[in-house]
Amino acid sequence: MATKLGPTPVKSPASGGAPTHHGPKGVGEDNKILSQGKWAAWLLAPTVIALGIVIVYPIISAIMMSFQKDAGLDPATGLFTAGGPAGIQNYVNWIAQQCSAPGGGTLACPPGTLGAQFWSATATTFFFTIVTVTLETVLGFWMAMIMARTFKGRSLVRAAVLVPWAIPTAVTAKLWLFIFAFEGIANKLFNTSILWTGSEWPAKWAVIIADVWKTTPFMALLILAGLQMIPAEVYEAAKVDGATAWQRFRMITLPLVKPALMVAVLFRTLDALRMFDLPYILTGGANNTTTLSILVINQIRQGFNAAAALSTITFVIIFLVAFIFVRFLGANVVEQSGATGKGKK
Amino acid sequence: MSTATAASTLRAEQDKGRRASQNREKWVQSRTYISAAVILTWCLAPAYWMVVTAFRDVGFTYDTSLLPTHVTLDNFNTAFDTSFGNRFGQALLNSVFIGVVVTAVSLLIGVFAAYALARLNFRFKYLVLGFILGASMFPGVALITPLFQLFTNIGWIGTYQALIIPNISFVLPLTVYTMTSFFREMPWELEESARVDGCTQGQAFRKVIMPLAAPAIFTTAILAFISSWNEFLIASQLSSDKTQPVTVAIASFAGAQPNQIPYTAIMAAGTIVTVPLVILVLVFQRKIVAGLTAGAVK
Secondary structure, three states, X not given: OOOOOOXXXXXXXXXXXXXXXXXXXXXXXXXXXXXXXXXXXXXXXXXXXXXXXXXXXXXXXXXXXXXXXXXXXXXXXXXXEOOOEOOOHHHHHHXXXXXXXXXXXXXXXXXXXXXXXXXXXXXXXXXXXXXXXXXXXXXXXXXXHHHHOOOOOHHHHHHHOHHHHHXXXXXXXXXXXXXXXXXXXXXXXXXXXXXXXXOHHHHHHHHHHHHHHHHHHHHHHHHHHHHOOOXXXXXXXHHHOOOOHHHHHHHHHHHHHHHHHHHHHHHHHHHHHOOOHHHHHHOOOOOOOOOHHHHHHHHHOOOHHHHHXXXXXXXXXXXXXXXXXXXXXXXXXXXXXXXXXXXXX | OHHHHXXXXXXXXXXXXXXXXXXXXXXXXXXXXXXXXXXHHHHHHHHHHHHHHHOEOHHHOOOOOOOOOOEOOHHHHHHHOOOOOOOHHXXXXXXXXXXXXXXXXXXXXXXXXXXXXXXXOOOOHHHHHHHHHHHHOOOHHHHHHHHHHHHHHOOOOOOOHHHHHHHHHHHHHHHHHHHHHHHHOOOOHHXXXXXXXXXXXXXHHHHHHHHHHHHHHHHHHHHHHHHHHOOOHHHHHHOOOOOOOHHHHHHOOOOOOOOOOOHHHHHHHHHHHHHHHHHHHHHOHHHHHXXXXXXXXX
């Protein structure tokens, strides 16, 4: 914050009388100039309040719900059980994969029920995340390197990569479902007869391929933006010094593009961890493609409070991953987003 | 004599070197074109397949010839046909309505926040920015459970506000975030000059900055609209037949036979949903890319 304040002259805070305007509009009428802090507070208030209502309130409410029992018919006794405080029972049930048993206790959930799927859904979510983000990073980096070169038709390529990004995920899922249909084009082109959505690994790969197709462009564009920040002189100097292409890539490109790359990887990772639309529509979560988000959605109609516990667990997992990224891998999102005083150089 | 020989040898060497490097250039260049062709194919082929299928007669759904065959417009009629319980036309209107409201509200609220974050110095700026960024990364499923219960209790399931309000939760952070980056790039000196000329800060903002900011705001609006248009998770749970957006309509598109997916009609619906967006995105390509990558670099 050592940077000098903007051109806005800062006078003493408007004294007396609460400011009656919410934006700059009212300011034109009276000539008082609010201090920047007060200004900022007024300008930010609508956003912060709106986000408070649509995000903070649901989170708190979800956490409170997660400590409540689900009211409903006890599957074992057929009697109606009231809700009431559950302590951490909902969490324990998910993590230990316990379901309520006749007589009030718990026992291991029978296979196939939602309660038995927590760890497999977690594993699936992480598997999808690791594989898709890795593929997207490698492919995206390669695409960005190509798009950073000068050649005829470069703008065409840059436009083309926006096409998968602009197609809604729901449409993407249906499109790839069709491509991967048994009599579809994928089997035809590769001369295979795989029932893509019929068994575990083909189904998983179908989801991964569709996801990579859809989101690699975003990655490539972020990395491209990072590449374009590297001054050409650096490469020239390295060339003069006799650095090989590989050395230039390793010693110049990678370290200089790393901040942008880390942010791109962080964004994609957090996005992949909440993956829902694609597997939900493409495979319906069958064949071990149920992600944590799908599990939450499937649980909602069987009990709000258990679903709330699971969504809180999902939230905590995503939060932890984000924390690890920012803390240990140096993805400095806030600073990268450049809120450093002024954007002007 | 000997110097001449040496000179000519040197020249020959240089020529050879130049030719070699020219060859290498050519090789690099052609490799670039091959790579570019691969990228183009990878990105466009599936989208192309969607459009080709959309125009293909339903009897030839699984025709795998790569060029358009059995061209017909029937599928577009089928897409809008409501006799199998599909409400695609209604869903289109719903999506436009929800998208416009969400975009308008987010921009209206977000523009002030973005201005503050880009222009003003105040305490807790990083905290606010971190909060907004965190909000944009927030998993939708963490919202859905309490909202589902709340909206069930107050009878909002199947209303437009039940879809609009949660959509704002992820469109608004995106809006603020993108506009903040745009605003930091603008020539604010002009504002200063306006103030020197006697404008108040409010007037300077309204008369000088707003017109300049219009392209940035427009781009942000496109990004906001797209992200609302693409939303599926919340809508799949909180919408009814009457309020469902296109994503939900397409995901649950039914055909004449329950066990047969009407792919050609779905691809036609997908094409209708996608093509306007793709055109919009391609027209404003530069701005969109700037908006998408805003914040990740610089």
